Amino acid sequence: DEPVPAEGRHTAVPGRALHEGTQQMEDCLAKKMEITVSEAEKRTGRNAMNMQETYTAYLIETRAVESQNEGQCSPVDSLWRRYSEFELLRNYLLVTYPHIVVPPLPEKRADFVWHKLSADNMDPDFVERRRIGLENFLLRVASHPVLCQDKIFYSFLTQEGGWKEMVNETGFQLKADSRLKALNATFRVKNPDKRFTELKHYSDELQSVISHLLRVRARVADRLYGVYKVHGNYGRVFSEWSAIEKEMGDGLQSAGHHMDVYAASIDDILEEEEHYADQLKEYLFYAEALRAVCRKHELMQYDLEMAAQDLTSKKQQCEELATGTMRTFSLKGMTSKLFGQETPEQREAKIKILEEQIQEGEEQLKSKNLEGRDFVKSAWADIERFKEQKNRDLKEALISYAVMQISMCKKGIQVWTNAKECFSKM
Amino acid sequence: MEAEGRVPGPPPLPPAGGGIGAELPAIPPGAARAPLLGAPAEVLELDDEEDDLEVFSKDTSLAEANSFSPSMTISPSSMINQYKFEDEPELRDLFITVDDPESHITAIETFITYRVITKTSRGEFDSCEYEVRRRYQDFLWLKSKLEEAHPTLIIPPLPEKFIMKGMVERFSDEFIETRRKALHKFLNRIADHPTLTFNEDFKIFLTAQAWELSSHKKQGPGLLSRMGQTVRAVASSVRGGVKNRPEMFTEMNDYMETFSQKINVLDKIAHRIYKEEREYFNEMKEYGPIHTLWSASEEDIADSLKGVASCIDKCCKATEKRMAGLSENLLPILHEYVLYSEILMGVLKRRDHIQSELDSKIDALANKKADKDLFSEEIGKLEDKVECANNALKADWDRWKQNMQCDMRSAFTNMADNNLHYYEECLATWESFLASQTVDCHGEEDSEDRP
Numbered sequence: 001d002e003p004v005p006a007e008g009r010h011t012a013v014p015g016r017a018l019h020e021g022t023q024q025m026e027d028c029l030a031k032k033m034e035i036t037v038s039e040a041e042k043r044t045g046r047n048a049m050n051m052q053e054t055y056t057a058y059l060i061e062t063r064a065v066e067s068q069n070e071g072q073c074s075p076v077d078s079l080w081r082r083y084s085e086f087e088l089l090r091n092y093l094l095v096t097y098p099h100i101v102v103p104p105l106p107e108k109r110a111d112f113v114w115h116k117l118s119a120d121n122m123d124p125d126f127v128e129r130r131r132i133g134l135e136n137f138l139l140r141v142a143s144h145p146v147l148c149q150d151k152i153f154y155s156f157l158t159q160e161g162g163w164k165e166m167v168n169e170t171g172f173q174l175k176a177d178s179r180l181k182a183l184n185a186t187f188r189v190k191n192p193d194k195r196f197t198e199l200k201h202y203s204d205e206l207q208s209v210i211s212h213l214l215r216v217r218a219r220v221a222d223r224l225y226g227v228y229k230v231h232g233n234y235g236r237v238f239s240e241w242s243a244i245e246k247e248m249g250d251g252l253q254s255a256g257h258h259m260d261v262y263a264a265s266i267d268d269i270l271e272e273e274e275h276y277a278d279q280l281k282e283y284l285f286y287a288e289a290l291r292a293v294c295r296k297h298e299l300m301q302y303d304l305e306m307a308a309q310d311l312t313s314k315k316q317q318c319e320e321l322a323t324g325t326m327r328t329f330s331l332k333g334m335t336s337k338l339f340g341q342e343t344p345e346q347r348e349a350k351i352k353i354l355e356e357q358i359q360e361g362e363e364q365l366k367s368k369n370l371e372g373r374d375f376v377k378s379a380w381a382d383i384e385r386f387k388e389q390k391n392r393d394l395k396e397a398l399i400s401y402a403v404m405q406i407s408m409c410k411k412g413i414q415v416w417t418n419a420k421e422c423f424s425k426m
Numbered sequence: 427m428e429a430e431g432r433v434p435g436p437p438p439l440p441p442a443g444g445g446i447g448a449e450l451p452a453i454p455p456g457a458a459r460a461p462l463l464g465a466p467a468e469v470l471e472l473d474d475e476e477d478d479l480e481v482f483s484k485d486t487s488l489a490e491a492n493s494f495s496p497s498m499t500i501s502p503s504s505m506i507n508q509y510k511f512e513d514e515p516e517l518r519d520l521f522i523t524v525d526d527p528e529s530h531i532t533a534i535e536t537f538i539t540y541r542v543i544t545k546t547s548r549g550e551f552d553s554c555e556y557e558v559r560r561r562y563q564d565f566l567w568l569k570s571k572l573e574e575a576h577p578t579l580i581i582p583p584l585p586e587k588f589i590m591k592g593m594v595e596r597f598s599d600e601f602i603e604t605r606r607k608a609l610h611k612f613l614n615r616i617a618d619h620p621t622l623t624f625n626e627d628f629k630i631f632l633t634a635q636a637w638e639l640s641s642h643k644k645q646g647p648g649l650l651s652r653m654g655q656t657v658r659a660v661a662s663s664v665r666g667g668v669k670n671r672p673e674m675f676t677e678m679n680d681y682m683e684t685f686s687q688k689i690n691v692l693d694k695i696a697h698r699i700y701k702e703e704r705e706y707f708n709e710m711k712e713y714g715p716i717h718t719l720w721s722a723s724e725e726d727i728a729d730s731l732k733g734v735a736s737c738i739d740k741c742c743k744a745t746e747k748r749m750a751g752l753s754e755n756l757l758p759i760l761h762e763y764v765l766y767s768e769i770l771m772g773v774l775k776r777r778d779h780i781q782s783e784l785d786s787k788i789d790a791l792a793n794k795k796a797d798k799d800l801f802s803e804e805i806g807k808l809e810d811k812v813e814c815a816n817n818a819l820k821a822d823w824d825r826w827k828q829n830m831q832c833d834m835r836s837a838f839t840n841m842a843d844n845n846l847h848y849y850e851e852c853l854a855t856w857e858s859f860l861a862s863q864t865v866d867c868h869g870e871e872d873s874e875d876r877p
Contacts, residue, residue, distance in 0.1 A: 202723060209720040216713045223706035230702055233695045241688040244681050248831055255838070391726040395863070398730045402737070402860045409853035413846060420842035426835040 029148035030139060034063045035157065037135035040127045041080075056127055057082050058134055062157050079160040083108070086134060088167055089156050093147060094289075095172045095179055098296040099379035100147060101386045103140035104285030106133025112211075112277065114218040114225070114270075125271070129278055136282070146382070189302050193376055196297045199383065203290040210284040214277060221270050232263030251426035258419040265415070269408050276404065279397040283390060290386070293379050300375055304368045311361040318354040321347055520617045521545040522632065524610035527602045528559070537561050540606055542613065544632040550624075556633045562587070564631065565609055567643055571627040572616070577776040578819040579622065580826050582615035583765030584608070607758060620825075621818075670785055671778060672816065678823060679774055686767035693760040700752050707745045714738035730863060737855045744851040751844035759837040763830065770826070773819060780815045784808040 039059040047053045057080040064074040086105055093102050110126050120126065138157070141147045152170065155163050238256030242249040526541040539559040546554055565584055572581045585608035613632075616622045630642055717735035721728040787808055791801045 205723045209716065209723070213713075213716045213720065216709060216716060220706065220709045220713050223702060223709050226702040227699065227706055230695060230699050233698075234692075237688055237691050237695065241685075241692075244684045248834065251835075394727050395730050398727070398734055399860065399863050401734065402856045402863070405737070405741075405856045406853060406860065409849045409856065412849035413853065416842050416845040416849065420839055420846065423835060423838040423842055426831065426838070 028143050028145055029154070030143035032065055033142065033157075034061075034065055035135070035138050035142055036061045037131050037138065038078075040131045042122070043082075054122070055082050055084075056122070056130075058131060060138070060157060077158060079158070081156070083130070083134075085156070085164070086137065088164065089153065090137075091176055092152055092167050092170065092172050093141070093150065094292065095175045096150070096152075096170070097146060098179075099293060099375050100144070100382050101286065101289045101293055102147070103137055103144070104282060104289055105137055106130050106278070107281060107285070112214040112218050112281070114222040125274075129274060132275075133278060133282070145385075187298075187302050189298050190305055192298055192301050195380065196294045196376075200291060200294040203287040203294065206290075207284060207287040210280055210287070214280060214284070217273075217277060221273060225266055225270060228266035229263050231259050235260035235263065248426045251422050251424075255419050255422035255426075258415050258422060262412075262415045262419075265411050269404070269411075272404050272407075273401075276397060276401050279393070279400075283394065286386075286390070290383070293383065297375065297379065300368070300372050304365070304372050307361065307365050307368055311358065311365055314354055314358050314361060318351060318358060321351050321354070518617075519547045520623060522610070522613045522617055524606055524613060527606055530561075537563075538602060540609060542632060550629070551633065553633075558632065558634065558639075559636065560631070560639075562605070562609075564639065565612065568627060568631045569612075572622060572625060575625060575627070576621065576818070577780065578773055578815040578822075579619075580766070580770060580773055580819075580822045581622070582612050582619075583762055583769055584612055586765075604758070608762070611758075611762065619822075621822075671781065674820065675774060675777060675816075678770075682767060682770050682774065686764075686771065689760065689763045689767050693757075693764050696752065696756055696760050700749060700757065703745060703749050703752070707742060707749065710738060710742040710745060714742060733859045733862060737859050740855045741852045744848050747851075748844050748848040752841065755840045755844075756837050759833055763833070766826075766830075777815050777819050781812050784812050 037058050038061050041057050041059070042054060043057045044052060044054050059078055059080055061076050061078045063076045083105075087108075090102060090105055093100075106129070109121060110123075141153055147153060152163075152167055155166060159166075235256040238252040238259065242252035242256070245252060521544070523543045524540050525543075527538050528541075530537055530539060539561045542556075542558050542560050544551075544556040544558075546556075569581055569584050572579075585605045616625075616628055622628060627642075630639065634642060714735045717731045717738065721731035721735070724731060784805065787801065787805050791798070791805065794801075
């Protein structure tokens with residue numbers, strides 16, 4: 001199959017990703033390297049179970065940004081990657097940088113489609129939109145102050161062979177499994193950072209409202225398509241009718257032509273709108289990434305609280321053993337009462353063990369506390385960065401939506417002005 | 427509505443001059459002005475000045491006669507030509523409105539009556555203003571009387587008895603209003619018709635009190651005899667009364683077949699568009715508020731979101747207006763012409779039937795040599811009848827085509843206008859939103875502080 005042609009198509013807006021205003025950005029990869037996902041190609045191969053499968057491969061092209069002094073163009077490096085490799089990269093980033101709101105990938109399967117749009121992964125329009133989404137993903141990572149420095153990411157862009165092995169060697173899979181389990185577990189945290197609790201609510205609301213919006217938008221698109229396309233019937237019938245009319249014939253015929261133009265115009269209009277929908281979808285998926293960070297905080301906080309609780313109870317046990325009093329009920333205490341006290345030596349041994357554990361525990365608690373505070377600090381910094389990016393991007397998306405509507409209205413005015421003129425000459 | 431073939435009854439106006447039959451348009455005394463031809467005009471209030479312009483005299487001796495100015499030629503076609511291109515609204519002398527539907531409940535039935543108000547300056551009317559109440563049945567009666575009297579004239583369509591498609595209930599407000607408008611149009615089209623406007627039954631319909639109308643209705647051929655006429659007409663058309671059909675009428679037939687097809691499809695298309703627009707409107711109603719809901723969880727972009735919500739809501743209202751425009755203008759006109767196409771097919775059939783009477787008599791004469799003289803006289807009469815029928819139809823056909831062209835032009839131009847206004851309104855909304863956003867953007871870029 002032929003690769004998607006390069007002309008006249010959308011590209012992710014690199015300027016958008018580079019638009020971060022802070023000093024850190026000077027060092028980010030996106031400034032040093034041009035990254036594009038320039039082509040998509042259908043491939044067939046054998047999968048892990050040795051069955052034949054068809055998939056799409058995407059061509060990633062990279063080029064060092066030319067310095068002002070050199071007049072030459074640096075060479076373009078390129079390699080092919082498929083969607084599953086992008087997924088692998090992202091999972092690696094999620095596990096390795098839990099305090100970062102990791103940019104999302106474009107959807108795996110077409111969702112929120114209105115009926116004329118194909119839900120088929122092999123559909124050329126879907127593939128094209130996915131190509132743009134993947135490019136956008138790479139640019140977002142490349143312009144992130146932390147993520148862009150990752151070596152696995154750099155190799156993803158530059159090293160075709162052996163990359164998968166390199167990722168697996170990091171051993172991130174083990175962490176990935178426990179992370180997944182943790183994300184799904186339910187537990188109650190006593191003193192979470194309020195900001196994270198609010199943020200989690202926000203991400204839930206964002207996810208819910210954007211899904212709803214996308215669903216209704218798809219239905220609106222469907223209906224709009226219907227209105228435009230039915231007008232195409234006028235074209236056909238006017239033409240047939242004009243054949244029996246002497247005076248009205250010309251007016252009818254030419255009006256019919258405009259009706260055809262009107263009916264055809266909706267295709268481009270709705271294709272543009274799909275790109276807008278994709279922009280919203282990105283933030284729908286970003287909401288998940290936000291929630292993941294909040295969950296990580298909750299996990300750490302829970303861990304901390306459990307550790308503190310454990311330490312407290314051990315200290316208590318120690319105290320009870322030392323003073324011989326039993327402030328709280330314990331099974332051990334009961335059994336020892338029933339079956340006889342321990343010997344002083346046994347008690348000493350126990351106290352010693354406990355004291356060791358307590359010391360370990362206190363050190364662990366200290367480091368966990370530090371970890372927790374570090375996490376909160378760096379996570380919150382990234383969240384602030386994310387918030388600004390989100391506000392910028394969404395405002396721009398809404399503006400572009402307005403621009404699309406304006407263009408649609410102007411086209412409508414043109415067509416109906418022409419049609420009106422033809423009708424008035426009937 | 428099924429067009430019923432009729433044997434023409436006694437002519438409504440006494441013939442004047444030599445041998446001119448019942449189909450001539452009656453000419454008001456003075457003959458200087460003609461009733462309005464052309465597109466059905468809106469009902470206009472009579473201006474006071476119009477009284478001065480009136481050439482009518484209240485001389486009743488002239489009222490009944492088809493009087494001509496002696497200098498005019500007495501051929502049917504020249505009479506007809508005289509009216510074709512006089513198209514001035516100020517010449518109307520009969521203004522009719524149909525309004526105020528009222529429900530009547532009796533022990534037997536429930537029915538609706540409509541108020542029919544007539545304002546006129548014509549001499550043959552005793553008064554210049556009338557107000558009567560009529561029900562649908564009365565309109566049906568009027569239509570059948572007109573068809574009876576003028577079998578080859580194009581009688582305007584009546585709204586249907588029931589509406590099969592669509593979920594409109596019999597007495598819903600929407601149904602009644604649609605019917606009222608159609609009845610109003612029906613009477614006005616008759617008033618504008620050069621011949622029909624002077625029909626006696628029409629006058630009685632407009633002026634008689636309820637009891638007067640009922641007693642008048644009881645005269646004339648009853649329902650059963652009318653049904654018999656229908657059967658005969660249909661049967662005769664099946665027997666093939668198209669033997670000596672003039673080329674012109676074959677052309678008309680062919681034209682009507684295609685026209686009928688096309689107008690039916692157009693009617694369907696227009697309804698379908700209306701339906702799609704309504705569905706679009708319903709979805710848009712939900713679309714806007716989601717943005718408002720979203721704005722509640724945002725700070726920086728809350729205003730932009732609310733702005734989009736407001737634009738969508740405005741476009742939603744604009745869609746509603748566009749739909750209303752369709753249902754007020756294009757849909758009723760297309761529907762009227764769907765009915766017209768059936769009427770015209772019926773008129774053509776009736777003409778054929780009249781011709782076939784002549785043809786069969788001629789055949790009979792060719793076979794039977796006896797009663798030659800009697801046959802000749804009968805044939806002579808039938809020949810006249812056919813000639814009148816043909817001329818009447820030809821004139822009315824030309825008039826109908828002109829009206830149709832005018833109606834279609836205005837209906838479709840109006841539809842285009844509706845769409846134009848819709849897009850212009852939406853454009854203004856979004857442009858003003860965009861302007862507000864870019865102003866904000868520049869504001870942010872200038873300011874040093876970040877929220």
